[in-house]
Amino acid sequence: MTTIPTQARVVIIGGGIVGCSVAYHLTKLGWRDVVLLERKQLTSGTTWHAAGLIGQLRSSANMTRLAKYTADLYRGLEAETGLATGMRTVGSISVALTPERREELYRNASMARAFGVPVEELSPSEVKDRYPHMNIEGVTAGVWLPTDGQGDPANIALALAKGARAKGAQIVEGVKVTGIGMAGGLARSVDWQMGEERGSITCEHVVNCAGMWGREVGQMAGVTVPLQACEHFYIVTEPVPGLTQMPVLRVPDECAYYKEDAGKYLLGAFEPKAKPWGMNGIPEGFCFDQLPEDFDHFEPILERAVHRLPVLAEAGIHTFFNGPESFTPDVAYNLGQSPEVANFWVAAGFNSIGIQSAGGAGMALAAWMDTGEKPFDLGDVDVARNQPFQRNRRYLAARATESLGLLYADHFPYRQKTTARGIRRSPFHAQLAAAGAVFGEAGGWERPAYYSDPANPVPYSHGWGRQPWFASSAAEHAAIRAGVGAYDMSSFGKIRVEGAEAEAFLNHVCGADLSVPVGRIVYTQFLNSHGGIEADVTVTRLSETVFLVVTPAVTRPRDQAWLRRHLGEWRATIADVTAGEGALAIMGPRARELLALVSPDDFSNAAHPFGHAREVEIGMGLARAHRVSYVGELGWEIYVSSDMAGHVLETVLEAGADLGLRLVGMHAVDSCRIEKAFRHFGHDITSEDHILEAGLGFAVRTQKADFIGRDAVLRKREAGLSRRMVQLRLTDPEPLLYHNEPVLRDGRIVGHVTSGNYGHHLGGAIGMAYVPCEEEQPEALLASSYEIEVAGRRFAAIASLAPLYDPRSERMKA
Structure with missing residues (x-):
């Protein structure tokens, strides 16, 4: 009779190919006391009937890296374990x-x-x-x-299991997990049942590899694992x-x-x-x-x-x-450390590519567990990207009708899901919809993508070329550059950090100096120990003990988890207050003029300089005006409690009519930000992109007390940069850039576009990219000839280290 241990370093739940891969890679790293529990038999859920396709090209560089690792691993498994894997390179x-x-x-x-x-x-x-x-x-x-292949899924999984056993893992079949014991916010034990026998394993880590049972296993620990x-x-x-x-x-x-x-x-x-x-x-x-x-x-x-x-x-x-x-709702698998429970890990929801993903996913998760840090950027599949509401079963069933088909649908840029929509709406939503907003979705939030005439709407079409809404977005872009535009940014995450030691805590987590007067806004990053960027945020000091961290909409759960994990003994609290306030950005050369019409407050440079926030009156309500900009123009972000948001929007729209105020969608916001070379988190800057190589060294203050990543910043300054982020503009005005297009320097591929959009003001497509620069001066870097390859054709590009639009930021600070 099988003896199940009463304690282990890690318990892996699920004996499909992914669970076996995690066990294999943990033992390969020297982990002992690895226990895998399988409710029935290994591979009996999904693995056994998978088609066994082993493709290598994925949607990003790191996902491709994982897929290539998988193929290489499978080719060597038979020699290592003696089990035939059926691996063939057939192309x-x-x-x-x-x-x-x-x-x-x-x-x-x-x-x-x-x-x-x-x-x-x-x-x-x-x-x-x-x-x-x-x-x-x-x-x-x-x-x-030519290097794609196919294999026998069940035998590959059994080979991984045999390799894990050979290095000491205990794999037990016929054991159902019935619960997870929680204490102090951590998973402390796994309860199990085998026939009539019941027991519990105390452990340091739990890994959810339960496949289509993954949502329910996550619920046992209070962890969101959306899959259907x-x-x-x-x-x-x-x-x-x-x-x-x-x-x-x-x-x-x-x-x-x-x-x-x-x-x-x-x-x-x-x-x-x-x-x-x-x-x-x-x-x-x-x-x-x-x-x-x-x-x-x-x-x-x-x-x-x-x-x-x-x-x-x-x-x-x-x-x-x-x-x-x-x-999963976005057709990307769930991998990594859960944001809710620090020692609960997830590898589940593989969207029919589990066989070609399992080797790399197991390797990456094991490395993450072993060191406590991601081995490289995994943002595409990080389980922390998920929003809590996405565990709702009705939502998952509705979205699943679409998500399976999206694997073979056209992968158009900006493609929007059509199912399970309208769940999260800003307090401005109804008014913006009446004004002609056409909505996209981010993290479940409905956000205006662009505007069209309500009487003659332009539908949200998709394709690789200029779509019918392209002209609308261009006009919105022009309004921000030459007049005044307003856009809804209520979906951006808002995290309140409060307490006697809130300042000291944030100085430990953030690269910038947060010891600033009340009302100051600080642009900063959360860094990891390698100097990589874990979050890109603004932090506003609201009082001596209260700070507001503003993050991108989809990263709020992850960023809040990062703060919570590093809180330690600091006397501070962390709370999500996103839904409590609407946020309306008013941007453009006439922004000050518009605000003067709706508020008795002084918005001059002297009274309200760039990088400051304060309470203001708007209409008959109260709001907080933050003078910052993500579009490269004079402007303010107006934060207003949700109950007064409708009134503030009405007041602004009425006053703005005579100034030519235009409502603006997120497409125009993105095209403006890329002209200004502002980085986009998750594309241009990630956890493996060093802050100095990203060109954000101005946001770091190494003179202050120790902070996470400080040593890595100092080391990089001493050693010099091995690559630099550049902004590129195509000289031909016709092609469009999105992301991942190859960048060529003097005829040789040296990188790829990390994010792209059309620069309506600059008159051509703009891309951001990292370019190698070993021991090179900026002059030599920029003296080279650059091209970008788009669908097999090469187009000349102009490279710049400084923003191509308003390099001195004079317009924002006017």
């Missing part, structure tokens, strides 16, 4: 049937070159040469990735005569993928409207189970597949499979 072909998909594939090919992934663009005839079974009718282009199981379909044919090894084939415009295996075809689908499953709980006995067939749901996919691969018409169906897989 993959993705084809386009529309001009839009062709643009996406070619942009992806450019991105692959920037990330060091071998790639080749294919014409339709070249697709036919590499995949002779394919009917290329309607094919506009293809992309060939959906039905996922594929068929396996009878043997096809003459069928030999073939690349993996993806035809996303037909929602289909094809894998050859042992002379048979596996045809899988990511249909546009998915079928959520298990909303009322997963059956207790679920183990290697299939769901009922739904041929009517799959039939449209199959009809197109027979047309695309005519050999299927003669092949009988051996297996019609329907099994559940878990999907």
Whole structure:
């Protein structure tokens, strides 16, 4: 009989490929007392029926790094463990049937070159040469990735489990986790049941690798893990005569993928409207189970597949499979340290790419647990990005109908979800909607993306080129630059830090000096021990003991968790007050003129200089005016309690009518900020980007008392920079930049665009990028010739270290 220990260093919950990978990598780092508990049998949830595709190109450099690691790991597992993994490097072909998909594939090919992934663009005839079974009718282009592969998911997981056992991990099957014991805000024990036997394991860490049970396991510890199981379909044919090894084939415009295996075809689908499953709980006995067939749901996919691969018409169906897989609201998996419980870790919700992600995800999570810091930026998948409301089951079921299909939908920039919308609204929402706001979503918040005439609305369309709303956004951009614009920033996170030692605590966490007079606003970052940027915020001193930290909307939970984890013995409290205030930004050369019409207060430079906040009267209400700017113009952010927000907006709109006030959406805000070279957190600056290399050394005060990251800043100053962030403007006004486009210096790829948008005032697309600069002076760096590759074409670019727009910030401080 298996003996379950009563204590362990770490308990991993879930024995799919991800849980086995975490156990394998922790033991590889020397961890002992590693216990993995599996409710039934290893791989019995989702892993056993996965298609086993091993792709390497992902949506960002670090996600690609993880995928490449996964492929390399699997290639060596068989030699290490003696278990066959079925790993074969067969390559993959993705084809386009529309001009839009062709643009996406070619942009992806450019991105692959920037990330060091071998790639080749294919014409339709070249697709036919590499995949002779394919009917290329309607094919506009293809992309060939020679290093992609496929493997046997169950055997890969069992090989990882064997490797973990060999290094001391204890893996116990048939054990259901029934609860997690909490004390002092930490997970202290894991309760279990095996048959009639019950017990508990005290532990230092808990890892949730429970797959489609991940949400429920998270709830045991009060941790948000938003994911929803959906039905996922594929068929396996009878043997096809003459069928030999073939690349993996993806035809996303037909929602289909094809894998050859042992002379048979596996045809899988990511249909546009998915079928959520298990909303009322997963059956207790679920183990290697299939769901009922739904041929009517799959039939449209199959009809197109027979047309695309005519050999299927003669092949009988051996297996019609329907099994559940878990999907997240934003189709990115959940990985990392939970924001609610410091010793509760998550690796779950892999959106049907668990096999190709598991190796890298296990490696990254194990390294994070081992050192206490992320090994590199994982913001794309960090579980701390999730908002608490997203654990709502009705929300998850509604969003899941869309999220599965998004895997093969066109990955257009700014693409908005259409399901589960309207959940979080600012106090200005109804008034802005009546004024013609067209809303996008961020962290569940409805935010105006741009404005159109309510009587003749311009819908939120998506594509790679200029969309119908592009002109509206350009006009809003012009209003900020030449007149006055107002935009809703209520969604930005607001964290109140209060207490006798609030100043000392924030000086420990922040790179800048927070020992400032009441009313001062400080732009600063939270740094990690490597000098990387964990948060990009403003901190306003409201009183001797009260500070307001303002963060991007989607990072508020993560930033608040960072503060809470470093609070220690400091006498201070931390509270989310985001919903308590609306925030209206009034920006542009005529902002002072407008505020003079709505307030008796003095907004002159002498009375209200840049970087200061104070209480003001607006209309018949009270507000707090912060003189800062994210768009590079004179302006104020007006913070007003939610009960008076509607009145303040009415007052501003009425007074602004004669000044040409224009309501502005977030597209224009972003295009203005990139002209000013303001960094965007999560793209231009992340946890692995050193603050000095990001060009933000002005926001650090190493002269003050010790703070997190200070030593790393001093070391970098002594050693010198190895790369620098530059701003790039295309000289051709037509191409558009978004992100991840390769940057070439003197004809050689040296980096990629971290964020991009169109500079309407500067007359061309703008991108931010890091460029290597070993022992180079700025003059030499800028003297080079720069190009940016867009969908396979190279365009000349002008590089600058100083902002191309208003480099001395004279307009903001006017």
